Amino acid sequence: MTGLFLLLLIFFLLFSVYPIVFLFWKSTNVSIHLFPIVWSNIAVRHSFINSISLALFVTIAASVIAIPLALMTGFIKIPGRNFWKKAFLLPLIAPPFVSAIGMRQILSRFGSVNLLLMKAGVIEQPINFLGAGLTGIFILQVLHLYPIIYLNMSASLENIEASCIESAENIGASFWQTLRKIILPMSLPGYFAGAFLVFIWSLTDLGTPLVFDYSDLIPVSIFQSLTDIYSNPGGYVLVIFVCIIAIILFFSTQYFLEKISYVGIVRYKTTKEPLSVGKPLRAISLIYLGILLFISILPHAAVILNSFSEKWFLTVLPERWTLHYYREVFHHPIAKISLINSTLYSGIAGIITTIISLAIGFIIYRTQIKGRQILESFVIFPMAIPGIVFAFAFVLVFSETILDPRNFPVFLLVIAYVLRRMPFSARSIMANFQQIDISCEEACLNLGASRWTTFRKITMPVLKNGIVAGFIFAFAFSMMEVSSSLILVSKQQYFPIAKGIYQLAGRVTDGPYIASALGVLGMIVSFIALMMIYKLTGQENVSISV
Amino acid sequence: MIKLSALNITKKYDRAYVLNNVSVYVEESQFFALLGPSGSGKTTLLRIIAGFLKPDSGKIIIGNRDITYLPPNKRNTAMVFQNFSLWPHMNVFENVAFGLRLRKIPNKTIKERVYKILSMVHLADYAEKKPQQLSGGQQQRVALARALVIEPEILLLDEPLSNLDAHLRDELRQEIRTLQKNLGITTIYVTHDQREAMLIADVIAIMMNGNIIETDSPDVLYQEPGCIETARFLGELNEVEGVVLNSENNFCMIKTSIGTLKAKVSSNFAKGEDVIVGFRPEFLYIVSEKTENTFVCEIVSIEYVGSTINAILQSNDQILRAAFSPLYFKMPEKGKLLVSVDPEHIIAFRKKK
Numbered sequence: 071m072t073g074l075f076l077l078l079l080i081f082f083l084l085f086s087v088y089p090i091v092f093l094f095w096k097s098t099n100v101s102i103h104l105f106p107i108v109w110s111n112i113a114v115r116h117s118f119i120n121s122i123s124l125a126l127f128v129t130i131a132a133s134v135i136a137i138p139l140a141l142m143t144g145f146i147k148i149p150g151r152n153f154w155k156k157a158f159l160l161p162l163i164a165p166p167f168v169s170a171i172g173m174r175q176i177l178s179r180f181g182s183v184n185l186l187l188m189k190a191g192v193i194e195q196p197i198n199f200l201g202a203g204l205t206g207i208f209i210l211q212v213l214h215l216y217p218i219i220y221l222n223m224s225a226s227l228e229n230i231e232a233s234c235i236e237s238a239e240n241i242g243a244s245f246w247q248t249l250r251k252i253i254l255p256m257s258l259p260g261y262f263a264g265a266f267l268v269f270i271w272s273l274t275d276l277g278t279p280l281v282f283d284y285s286d287l288i289p290v291s292i293f294q295s296l297t298d299i300y301s302n303p304g305g306y307v308l309v310i311f312v313c314i315i316a317i318i319l320f321f322s323t324q325y326f327l328e329k330i331s332y333v334g335i336v337r338y339k340t341t342k343e344p345l346s347v348g349k350p351l352r353a354i355s356l357i358y359l360g361i362l363l364f365i366s367i368l369p370h371a372a373v374i375l376n377s378f379s380e381k382w383f384l385t386v387l388p389e390r391w392t393l394h395y396y397r398e399v400f401h402h403p404i405a406k407i408s409l410i411n412s413t414l415y416s417g418i419a420g421i422i423t424t425i426i427s428l429a430i431g432f433i434i435y436r437t438q439i440k441g442r443q444i445l446e447s448f449v450i451f452p453m454a455i456p457g458i459v460f461a462f463a464f465v466l467v468f469s470e471t472i473l474d475p476r477n478f479p480v481f482l483l484v485i486a487y488v489l490r491r492m493p494f495s496a497r498s499i500m501a502n503f504q505q506i507d508i509s510c511e512e513a514c515l516n517l518g519a520s521r522w523t524t525f526r527k528i529t530m531p532v533l534k535n536g537i538v539a540g541f542i543f544a545f546a547f548s549m550m551e552v553s554s555s556l557i558l559v560s561k562q563q564y565f566p567i568a569k570g571i572y573q574l575a576g577r578v579t580d581g582p583y584i585a586s587a588l589g590v591l592g593m594i595v596s597f598i599a600l601m602m603i604y605k606l607t608g609q610e611n612v613s614i615s616v
Numbered sequence: 617m618i619k620l621s622a623l624n625i626t627k628k629y630d631r632a633y634v635l636n637n638v639s640v641y642v643e644e645s646q647f648f649a650l651l652g653p654s655g656s657g658k659t660t661l662l663r664i665i666a667g668f669l670k671p672d673s674g675k676i677i678i679g680n681r682d683i684t685y686l687p688p689n690k691r692n693t694a695m696v697f698q699n700f701s702l703w704p705h706m707n708v709f710e711n712v713a714f715g716l717r718l719r720k721i722p723n724k725t726i727k728e729r730v731y732k733i734l735s736m737v738h739l740a741d742y743a744e745k746k747p748q749q750l751s752g753g754q755q756q757r758v759a760l761a762r763a764l765v766i767e768p769e770i771l772l773l774d775e776p777l778s779n780l781d782a783h784l785r786d787e788l789r790q791e792i793r794t795l796q797k798n799l800g801i802t803t804i805y806v807t808h809d810q811r812e813a814m815l816i817a818d819v820i821a822i823m824m825n826g827n828i829i830e831t832d833s834p835d836v837l838y839q840e841p842g843c844i845e846t847a848r849f850l851g852e853l854n855e856v857e858g859v860v861l862n863s864e865n866n867f868c869m870i871k872t873s874i875g876t877l878k879a880k881v882s883s884n885f886a887k888g889e890d891v892i893v894g895f896r897p898e899f900l901y902i903v904s905e906k907t908e909n910t911f912v913c914e915i916v917s918i919e920y921v922g923s924t925i926n927a928i929l930q931s932n933d934q935i936l937r938a939a940f941s942p943l944y945f946k947m948p949e950k951g952k953l954l955v956s957v958d959p960e961h962i963i964a965f966r967k968k969k
């Protein structure tokens with residue numbers, strides 16, 4: 071067991087801690103005195119301001135959408151409440167850079183919306199909805215990310231006991247007073263956890279701006295700087311900047327959450343009846359939910375339409391339908407290879423993630439090895455470090471070594487997938503470990519079973535769902551992992567799906583259609599995965615870091 | 617004077633009656649307990665009084681206001697929940713002050729009233745603490761203070777002690793009782809613990825299957841229960857089947873398998889009527905010679921509890937339980953025993969067909 075512990079320690083130190091430390095160390099040598107020079111570059115300043123404002127506005131907009139949503143589905147008695155609760159997981163099944171392909175089709179100058187409005191005679195000239203691209207990125211990120219705030223906040227709301235709300239009503243608080251003074255403050259932990267994820271996600275999203283061909287954003291600048299990583303310090307400065315922001319935000323969120331955490335309060339779960347509210351409020355809620363859901367799945371629907379359309383140009387809907395592009399997925403060199411590769415990479419990453427998570431769970435909860443708690447910090451560490459930073463650091467650290475991603479990226483890519491999914495998979499499995507009372511295992515040992523039999527007969531059955539869910543999670547969301555896929559892989563033979571879609575979407579002829587078909591397959595995989603995880607764990611808040 | 621009446625309250629869930637035409641009357645300043653096993657409808661009744669549930673039919677009246685359809689926040693009742701339900705984002709002071717702030721009371725008065733009530737529950741020094749820093753007993757005291765500070769017309773308590781350990785439970789129960797008496801506040805207390813109800817309440821209503829089967833003071837319910845369900849629910853009961861031989865002057869003679877017993881009855885029975893004779897284990901005592909209501913028993917087993925000696929006895933195939941005084945220390949563990957029970961402590965119940 072100690073050997074395993076040391077092995078895990080080496081793994082995390084080598085692939086998680088060392089690259090980041092190296093990045094910082096290198097940057098203190100290279101970039102501190104270069105910072106003013108980089109900052110003096112107008113283009114860099116521009117992307118700074120753009121990225122920060124984008125992340126800020128996306129977080130605000132996502133909050134404005136998600137808070138009422140969480141309250142409505144959480145508290146109000148509305149028809150189809152359970153459907154609505156789950157429906158808002160849908161936007162999460164495709165990363166925004168996939169829906170971007172659909173969005174271009176709908177909102178571009180001669181896209182469906184403009185054509186529809188022109189046909190109806192509402193406008194004469196097409197409106198430039200997407201702006202220079204930033205508006206499109208904003209819309210897509212908001213539509214993709216608000217469910218993260220919604221899910222986290224809903225989890226918080228679920229945890230508020232019915233009697234906490236009843237006590238307030240009981241001593242004289244009205245509905246709105248209770249909402250303002252009790253319900254909202256008590257759901258802050260969930261809200262902040264979600265808002266943090268959204269902000270960092272938006273700040274470091276590489277795929278969406280690339281599809282919109284918009285380069286005045288930090289992640290794109292970082293991506294472009296990789297080509298001349300040794301001669302241009304711009305990339306360093308930006309990566310360090312993003313990394314520091316992420317770390318500061320991560321720890322301040324953690325600190326804040328701890329400060330307002332309600333652990334320790336004596337609590338017993340009581341079932342909460344949804345509130346019956348007046349007809350107007352119920353109608354408003356239903357309209358809100360309906361419109362929001364419609365808008366949210368519009369980009370996805372466009373991707374689906376796109377994948378089936380033989381020709382979709384200058385018309386509201388496609389003119390002719392075809393299955394051609396689904397056949398192409400299995401024949402087109404880029405599509406075929408990236409589909410096979412991704413399945414393979416994600417499968418391996420899923421297995422490794424699950425095994426490591428199990429090992430960590432076992433070491434932490436079933437052994438007395440000194441210092442074992444540090445593994446928990448290693449597991450969480452990648453949450454504080456954005457994917458783009460990891461990928462950049464990998465390129466920096468392992469170039470010109472045996473693991474050079476420019477020659478053979480698969481190894482590092484799989485490691486990146488593993489690290490990125492670890493916080494979620496491992497915690498799902500560890501939570502299961504905590505559920506097993508150690509005396510259940512002791513009772514089995516006590517009756518004469520060996521440690522191995524005990525593990526197989528007692529521990530495993532309880533862990534089973536958590537393990538399967540952890541694997542599916544790691545697998546499905548590695549398939550859709552964007553930044554490491556785009557950054558680490560350059561040779562076509564190693565393309566994963568994300569890189570394949572990106573390459574295809576940029577081609578003029580049939581590229582976007584095949585990319586859409588690939589995207590639809592990805593959505594189906596994610597959807598099935600989500601449903602399975604939901605079934606296995608009975609949790610709704612599983613997809614937090616898609 | 618009647619402070620609260622719940623009149624003919626009926627509540628159904630999916631066609632099953634949770635409350636079936638139930639009425640309660642609580643007098644001003646009374647400590648009224650709703651006692652019953654889980655599922656008997658007592659919490660439902662309390663929640664209807666608080667306004668969290670609407671009855672299918674019936675009325676709730678406080679003083680002379682009909683509040684049946686008033687929302688909970690307009691009723692001027694205050695409830696203490698089983699799970700304390702303090703707001704974790706507010707400190708103790710803010711939790712208690714919340715209700716006063718809603719009533720737009722000036723800050724200075726709020727401070728006075730909060731500290732006054734906090735010192736009554738011995739928590740004045742904890743005003744700045746967050747609920748999660750307090751023990752369970754302290755949290756429940758805060759909840760109590762939060763309910764009392766608004767000076768509600770009715771205080772409602774929903775199993776407030778059931779999440780505390782035994783020692784704290786006794787302590788807090790006495791405190792609640794003292795506070796209630798000092799403040800003179802009309803109180804309704806829901807519990808499934810008969811000992812707790814007996815110790816704390818002026819009047820107990822016993823609920824079963826959505827009905828109130830009996831309402832009276834604890835001692836009357838215990839010693840002279842009106843029905844066998846009450847007798848069974850409040851403590852242990854020896855039950856022996858019998859037939860009435862004759863009945864006059866509030867006494868009747870009943871033939872049973874352990875002999876002919878004389879019992880005090882409130883209404884006279886018909887000759888030949890089938891009855892169940894009930895008496896509590898602690899009313900059995902050991903005698904040296906055979907007189908009225910004595911019978912010979914075989915000792916089956918003896919357990920020393922400390923405050924009592926619990927014995928299982930057998931008399932003509934009838935198993936009886938006895939709780940003797942510890943004065944009988946070192947009584948034999950085998951052999952025969954002559955025991956008796958006074959007619960005043962034997963109750964005859966009509967046997968239900």
